Amino acid sequence: MSGTDSRKNDNKTVAQNRKARHDYFVLDSFECGIVLTGTEIKSVRAGNLNLKDSYASVENGELWLSGVHISPYEKGTYYNHEPERDRKLLVHKNELIRLRNKIREKGLTLVPLSVYIKNGKRAKVELALVKGKNVHDKRDMLAERDAKRSIERAVRSNNYD
Numbered sequence: 136m137s138g139t140d141s142r143k144n145d146n147k148t149v150a151q152n153r154k155a156r157h158d159y160f161v162l163d164s165f166e167c168g169i170v171l172t173g174t175e176i177k178s179v180r181a182g183n184l185n186l187k188d189s190y191a192s193v194e195n196g197e198l199w200l201s202g203v204h205i206s207p208y209e210k211g212t213y214y215n216h217e218p219e220r221d222r223k224l225l226v227h228k229n230e231l232i233r234l235r236n237k238i239r240e241k242g243l244t245l246v247p248l249s250v251y252i253k254n255g256k257r258a259k260v261e262l263a264l265v266k267g268k269n270v271h272d273k274r275d276m277l278a279e280r281d282a283k284r285s286i287e288r289a290v291r292s293n294n295y296d
Contacts, residue, residue, distance in 0.1 A: 159265035168225035174208035191245035
């Protein structure tokens with residue numbers, strides 16, 4: 136038997152916040168842990184969560200995730216969790232201080248990009264420090280994407296001739 140674990144880099148993405156990359160400029164992203172109850176982690180592993188309109192904030196020296204909807208576990212009893220409650224995020228103290236200072240800057244916020252199960256064991260959140268886009272920024276991005284697609288189509292069609 137080898138000493139390496141076959142699940143070394145086995146990250147299963149459970150949910151993504153696709154709207155975040157469309158609405159914001161991502162300045163920095165990092166991984167953090169999330170505190171979940173028993174029925175919450177079972178529901179997350181089943182993929183029953185929604186990151187739309189969610190954000191993170193620093194309150195009383197702790198990082199909290201708000202606006203995430205984790206559906207109640209279908210096989211749970213009366214001990215089931217509340218779907219919309221705030222959840223604590225786990226980060227190192229120096230990282231928390233750095234984030235708090237960055238958030239104080241004008242127009243910056245923390246938004247979750249994805250939730251995944253790392254190594255088949257723990258739920259992790261990819262959190263990003265973002266700045267909002269204006270309408271013209273979004274239009275420029277869409278025009279740039281369309282131009283790139285048309286160039287790729289032209290190159291492909293020339294290769295087949």
